[in-house]
Amino acid sequence: MNSQEVNSSSAMFNDSLMSADDALTFLLNSASVSNKTETVSLDNSLGRILASDIHSTINVPGFDNSAMDGYTIALDDSQVSQTNLSFDIVDRITAGSTGNDLKMGCAARIFTGAPIPKGANTVVMQEECELSEDGSQISVARAINLNENIRPTGNDILEADVILSSGKQIQPQDISLAASVGVGEIVVFKKIKVGVFFTGDELVEPGNPLSPGKIYNSNRYALVALLNQVGCDVINLGNIEDKLDATCDALETLETQCDLIMTTGGVSVGEEDHVKPAVEKLGELNLWKIRMKPGKPLAYGKVKQTPFIGLPGNPVSSFVTFCIFSLPFIKKMQGNTNYGSKILKVKANFDSKRAKPRREYARVRIDYSSETPLANLYPKQGSDVMSSVVWADGLIEIPENTTFEAGTILNYYPLSELTR
Ligand code: AMP
Ligand code: MG
Numbered sequence: 001m002n003s004q005e006v007n008s009s010s011a012m013f014n015d016s017l018m019s020a021d022d023a024l025t026f027l028l029n030s031a032s033v034s035n036k037t038e039t040v041s042l043d044n045s046l047g048r049i050l051a052s053d054i055h056s057t058i059n060v061p062g063f064d065n066s067a068m069d070g071y072t073i074a075l076d077d078s079q080v081s082q083t084n085l086s087f088d089i090v091d092r093i094t095a096g097s098t099g100n101d102l103k104m105g106c107a108a109r110i111f112t113g114a115p116i117p118k119g120a121n122t123v124v125m126q127e128e129c130e131l132s133e134d135g136s137q138i139s140v141a142r143a144i145n146l147n148e149n150i151r152p153t154g155n156d157i158l159e160a161d162v163i164l165s166s167g168k169q170i171q172p173q174d175i176s177l178a179a180s181v182g183v184g185e186i187v188v189f190k191k192i193k194v195g196v197f198f199t200g201d202e203l204v205e206p207g208n209p210l211s212p213g214k215i216y217n218s219n220r221y222a223l224v225a226l227l228n229q230v231g232c233d234v235i236n237l238g239n240i241e242d243k244l245d246a247t248c249d250a251l252e253t254l255e256t257q258c259d260l261i262m263t264t265g266g267v268s269v270g271e272e273d274h275v276k277p278a279v280e281k282l283g284e285l286n287l288w289k290i291r292m293k294p295g296k297p298l299a300y301g302k303v304k305q306t307p308f309i310g311l312p313g314n315p316v317s318s319f320v321t322f323c324i325f326s327l328p329f330i331k332k333m334q335g336n337t338n339y340g341s342k343i344l345k346v347k348a349n350f351d352s353k354r355a356k357p358r359r360e361y362a363r364v365r366i367d368y369s370s371e372t373p374l375a376n377l378y379p380k381q382g383s384d385v386m387s388s389v390v391w392a393d394g395l396i397e398i399p400e401n402t403t404f405e406a407g408t409i410l411n412y413y414p415l416s417e418l419t420r
C-alpha cells in the first residue's frame with residue numbers, strides 16, 4: 001500500500017466541525033489502492049475487482065452465422081427483392097458444423113448459430129418458407145433481400161477490443177463476456193483484510209441474557225455483514241476488554257495482518273474509552289465532528305502504517321457513516337474505480353421549514369406510483385432507531401442551511417447500492 005500522510009495540523013481536522021463532503025474527500029485522498037493481485041478462475045471471479053484490462057484475441061462471432069433456424073440462400077442479382085421464388089435445397093448446416101459452398105440460386109437448411117456457407121448471402125426464417133412435398137425445394141412468397149438474418153463476424157466483439165477494464169467489479173454479464181472470448185482466468189486485486197473489534201462496558205453478545213443497563217452489541221454484526229457484503233476478508237477479534245493494554249494489543253495484532261482497522265463506538269469527544277488513546281499511542285488519530293445527522297463523530301487515523309476508521313456508536317450513525325464514508329474508502333482500496341456512491345433524484349414528500357446546520361441523511365421509503373418517485377420519511381429519525389433503516393428503501397440527503405417545500409427534488413441513495 002502506498003500511504004498518504006494525515007495532515008493533522010490542518011485547521012480542518014482540529015476537532016472543528018467539518019462538512020460531510022470535506023470528510024469524504026479527505027478519506028478518499030487518503031485511501032491507497034491495493035497493489036496485491038491474484039489469478040482466479042471465472043467461476044471464482046464474481047464480485048472481484050479486475051486488476052488489468054482484458055483484451056479479446058478473437059472476433060465474436062468468429063464467422064458470419066445464421067440468426068435464425070431457416071434456409072440460407074445464394075441469391076443471384078436478378079432474385080434480389082423478387083417475390084415468389086423457389087430454391088433447391090442442397091445442404092444441411094447445423095450449429096458447430098460447416099457447410100459446402102452454395103451455388104447461385106440454391107438454398108441450404110441452416111440452424112441458429114451455424115456458419116453461413118461461402119456463396120450464401122441471406123437467411124429466410126423457416127416460418128416464411130414453404131417446403132415442397134418431397135422436401136427437395138423451398139418457396140418463399142415475400143421479397144427477399146441480401147443479408148437478412150445474418151450475424152456478421154465481429155458483431156459483438158472485434159479482435160483486440162478491450163472488453164473489460166481494470167478497476168471494474170465483476171458481474172455475471174462480465175463473466176459471460178470474458179468466457180465468450182475464451183478467457184478462463186482473470187487477474188483480480190486480492191481481497192482486502194479488515195480487522196475489527198468492539199469495546200463498551202454496556203455491550204452484551206446476542207444469545208446471552210441482558211442485565212440492567214446493558215444492551216446487545218448490534219454494530220458488531222452490522223459491520224461484519226457490511227464488510228462481507230463488499231467482499232472484504234474480516235478478522236474479527238470480538239469484544240475487547242475496555243483497558244488500554246488490551247486495546248493496544250488488539251490494535252497491534254490487527255495492524256500486522258490487516259489493510260484496514262475498524263471499530264464502532266467510543267469516538268465521541270470526552271469518551272470513557274481506550275480506543276482513542278490506544279490509536280494515538282500507536283499512530284495518530286483525528287476525531288472529526290462532521291456536520292451531518294446521523295453520525296457526527298467519526299475518527300480517522302493510522303495504527304503504525306495501517307489506516308484506522310472509528311465509526312460512531314449509535315447503530316444508525318454507525319451504519320450510515322459506514323455507507324457514506326467507509327464504503328467508498330474501502331472500494332477505492334480494493335482497486336474499484338467506481339467507488340463513488342450512486343445518487344438518484346427523488347421528490348421529497350415533506351417540507352423543511354427550518355434551515356439546519358447539519359446535512360441530514362434521512363431514512364425514506366419511495367412511492368413509485370407517481371410520475372417522479374416520492375420520498376416519504378420514517379416518522380422517527382433518531383440515530384438510535386435502527387428500525388428506520390430496516391423500514392427504508394434508502395437515504396435522502398436533506399441539504400444543510402436550506403429550507404424547502406414538499407415537491408423539491410433531492411439527492412437519494414438507495415440502500416441496495418449504498419451497502420455494496
Ligand atoms: P458511543 O459512541 O460509544 O458514545 O456510543 C453511542 C451510543 O451507541 C451509546 O448509546 C452506545 O450504547 C451505543 N453503542 C455503542 N456501541 C454499540 C454497539 N456495538 N452496538 C449497539 N449500540 C452501541
Ligand atoms: Mg461507548
